[in-house]
Amino acid sequence: MSGNAEGEVSIRTEADIVAARRAVREVVVALGFGITDVTRIVTASSELARNVFKYGGGGVMRWRRVESNGRRGVELQFIDHGPGISDVGLALQQGYSTAKGLGLGLPAAKRLMDELDIHSVIGEGTTVTSKKWCAS
Amino acid sequence: MSDNTISVIRVRDTLMVTVPSDPDDSTVSDLQDRVLQAMERHDAKGVVLDISSVETLDSFFAQTVSETARMVTLMGGRTIIVGMRPAVAVTATQIGVTLGDIETALTVERALDLTAAKPALKRVPRKSP
Numbered sequence: 716m717s718g719n720a721e722g723e724v725s726i727r728t729e730a731d732i733v734a735a736r737r738a739v740r741e742v743v744v745a746l747g748f749g750i751t752d753v754t755r756i757v758t759a760s761s762e763l764a765r766n767v768f769k770y771g772g773g774g775v776m777r778w779r780r781v782e783s784n785g786r787r788g789v790e791l792q793f794i795d796h797g798p799g800i801s802d803v804g805l806a807l808q809q810g811y812s813t814a815k816g817l818g819l820g821l822p823a824a825k826r827l828m829d830e831l832d833i834h835s836v837i838g839e840g841t842t843v844t845s846k847k848w849c850a851s
Numbered sequence: 852m853s854d855n856t857i858s859v860i861r862v863r864d865t866l867m868v869t870v871p872s873d874p875d876d877s878t879v880s881d882l883q884d885r886v887l888q889a890m891e892r893h894d895a896k897g898v899v900l901d902i903s904s905v906e907t908l909d910s911f912f913a914q915t916v917s918e919t920a921r922m923v924t925l926m927g928g929r930t931i932i933v934g935m936r937p938a939v940a941v942t943a944t945q946i947g948v949t950l951g952d953i954e955t956a957l958t959v960e961r962a963l964d965l966t967a968a969k970p971a972l973k974r975v976p977r978k979s980p
Contacts, residue, residue, distance in 0.1 A: 733875045736907060754906065754938035758946070761909040765876070819910035823946035 721779035762820040771795025788848035796840035897966035903934025
């Protein structure tokens with residue numbers, strides 16, 4: 716699987732959060748990320764996959780290898796068709812949460828990844844797209 | 852990897868809790884119940900939580916651990932976390948995970964020394980200079 720340039724993991728059950736973490740770990744280790752960055756990316760994936768499962772009613776995680784200016788990296792996309800986020804800016808603030816969560820998931824993922832964008836439409840769902848670049 | 856269960860064993864007056872490398876959310880939630888039940892059953896003085904295998908400590912996991920430790924304190928015990936990997940410590944710090952007042956130790960041996968040396972509820976107050 717890690718030999719591929721892209722792939723996806725369906726997130727329907729709690730066990731799929733673990734599956735998403737493992738898939739991401741395999742991909743980023745193969746890409747040559749160091750152990751600390753691997754841990755950061757996998758931790759961010761865990762937060763975002765849990766959001767998809769808990770608040771988005773399930774969905775999918777898509778990953779792909781990316782390259783820019785000679786740098787290698789990974790792009791992770793978490794897509795759900797849940798209720799959507801009414802105030803994305805607020806959701807990114809530490810401590811904010813609507814659904815009995817911790818209010819840590821999104822802000823944590825943003826800190827751990829190099830880029831993170833949220834596209835959310837009320838009643839249609841949320842897509843979180845994030846990237847991390849290899850240091851060397 | 853196939854062994855994904857939490858083990859709770861009693862060593863002298865202390866509970867040794869070992870967490871697998873990649874537990875799912877129910878396994879993590881289960882940790883809280885099992886620790887609290889074992890505290891009561893064994894009349895334990897403390898909990899040593901070995902997370903040396905853990906590769907991902909996300910906010911849910913951290914929250915559960917910190918909640919469990921608060922409950923153990925209410926039951927008169929103390930919690931010591933052992934063996935956090937460097938990459939996990941870096942990541943946890945970066946996302947603002949706080950484990951409250953939980954004590955930490957680098958090895959299980961040191962943690963057991965701590966629980967043996969200073970039972971809970973008998974903390975020596977810090978001397979003012």
